[in-house]
Amino acid sequence: MLLHQVATGDQKSFTILFEHYSKTVYPFALKLTRSEELAEEILQEVFLKIWLNRENLPEIENFGAYINRMTRNYAYNVLRRIAHENLIAFELSKQMTEEVNNTEEAVLHRDLEHSLNHAISCLTPQQKLIYTLCYQEGLKYSEVAGRLNISSSTVHTHMKLALKFIRTYCIRINTLTLFYLLFK
Structure with a gap:
């Protein structure tokens, strides 16, 4: 019924x-x-x-x-999606480790970090705050929700939108190497 x-x-x-x-x-x-x-x-x-x-x-x-x-x-x-993302991150990490030994690649690495930081700076203030708390400070969604006095689903939604924007930005500047910095 x-x-x-x-x-x-x-x-x-x-x-x-x-x-x-x-x-x-x-x-x-x-x-x-x-x-x-x-x-x-x-x-x-x-x-x-x-x-x-x-x-x-x-x-x-x-x-x-x-x-x-x-x-x-x-x-x-x-779990399959996460395993796939981890594999990509591992492969990119391995590739970056080999490439960073070269001075030119070190400059490229700094440029890519700058591009990632630029993408992050283009996020809305709420997305930027939640991204910073989750990715850079390593907080769980529930911890961020408690700290900001919002629901976990709101944190999830903002993270989903932030990551989608950053990924789109990365694709737009045509570099997969930036994904390494995002998922390291």
């Missing part, structure tokens, strides 16, 4: 569904990823997808199994 109500767009029913199932989705995602931030991201993505595809909810026979599978699939996708 609850799934049918959510399927019709009833936000109150969706809130009830979220409150009930988030108690299992978050711990499961945390167990798979061992990261509070990733577990929060997965929780948001799972329920966003449920809401966006709510018209299909009445067709689901075992919602508990469905949401567990969805959570597992999102967790694996996130």
Whole structure:
């Protein structure tokens, strides 16, 4: 009955569904990823997808199994993405280590750092602050949220937008080497 109500767009029913199932989705995602931030991201993505595809909810026979599978699939996708990013960062790091030995490459490295700093300076003040706290000070999203008195999802959104802008900026200046500085 609850799934049918959510399927019709009833936000109150969706809130009830979220409150009930988030108690299992978050711990499961945390167990798979061992990261509070990733577990929060997965929780948001799972329920966003449920809401966006709510018209299909009445067709689901075992919602508990469905949401567990969805959570597992999102967790694996996130872990694959991170592994891929880490591999790229490692390869770029290795390449940069070899190249920085040369004086010309050292100059290039400084120029790339300047470009990254310029990209960061173009962020909105809120994005710049959150990026600085997360990447340069190493704080977790929940710690940043507590410090700034905002929700973790707001921190996640600002980080997502900041990283998207920086990546777009990097592509625009046509250099993948800058990604090394971003992910080191």
